[in-house]
Amino acid sequence: MTRAWILPLLLVLCGSAVATGLLLGGSPGAAAVFLLVFVLLAGVNSRLVFPKSIAAAEARRRSAVDGRPIVFWRPGCKYCLRLRIRLGRGARALHWVDIWRDPAGAAAVRAANDGNETVPTVLVAGRPYTNPEPDRVRGQLSSP
Incomplete structure (x- = not known):
């Protein structure tokens, strides 16, 4: 911590x-x-600067209910900051998981990135996207 x-x-x-x-x-x-x-x-x-982080298990549960993407991030990551700033207010609608605080989140990121803790990794409907363009993530927020 x-x-x-x-x-x-x-x-x-x-x-x-x-x-x-x-x-x-x-x-x-x-x-x-x-x-x-x-x-x-x-x-x-x-x-x-980031919305309140939740545990990976809770993020998966909430995402299954509301269909919103999960963002795995860590403090100090310039790419995470870029994503957060470019999403603007829409970032609050996502489920944010700090991989330094949640070992299950870190494990999910390693599983999606060949053992590397590359962030941001965005999980959309069970499919991971590593360092996606903010417009792509924003599009996932507006889709049903």
């Missing part, structure tokens, strides 16, 4: 260090901008 917060924490610490150096050097404006940029980067690379 703490592994997911390492990158955001490092970004905040680095930003704080740079901002402190700039502040001591007499540039309070630049220090504030640097700190703000690093805090925003930390937020984007954290779990905070």
